[in-house]
Amino acid sequence: MSEWLTIQEAAAHLKVSKPTIYRWMRSGALTFYKMGSSTRFRRDQMDAVAQKMTGQAEAQEVRRKCSVCGNTEFVSGRVRSTGLMYFQPEKTKFLVATDSFVSVEAVACTACGNVDLFADPEKLARLKPKES
Incomplete structure (x- = not known):
């Protein structure tokens, strides 16, 4: 399993929509990396975002x-x-x-x-x- 996630994979991993991922990117709530023309997320950082949303x-x-x-x-x-x-x-x-x-x-x-x-x-x- 790859350490890097695409926008689609990140949305599926966090169980949110792609527009939510874009909104979090704009607000700075989500760390992302640009690799050429593609955007990638690190899996461990996705898990950290999931932990921030605890009840x-x-x-x-x-x-x-x-x-x-x-x-x-x-x-x-x-x-x-x-x-x-x-x-x-x-x-x-x-x-x-x-x-x-x-x-x-x-x-x-x-x-x-x-x-x-x-x-x-x-x-x-x-x-x-x-x-x-």
Whole structure:
């Protein structure tokens, strides 16, 4: 199986239409290569695009594995400083009836000691400005 895909093969691989492939090319969401007059895509980059389109169920599944070693056992806790740590998005909706501080949850892998931080996705969604 070839490492390089044509536009037609890329569309079939991602299960989208050819116009979607062209739109993603124009927006920069998809990396492509020009070889003479033909356009080609690398198969591994197509898989990366497919991973970007994960839903909340898959995101929760990824959260259950250590990002370093893949272990599934964690110890929950907090990362401490002189106070609680919060994530604050650079841009938020204007005039929101809440603060823009998003609480951060921490989990430590029992196998390798890696600490992963997770922000509250529901609050992030409420604060995210609408695309114009």
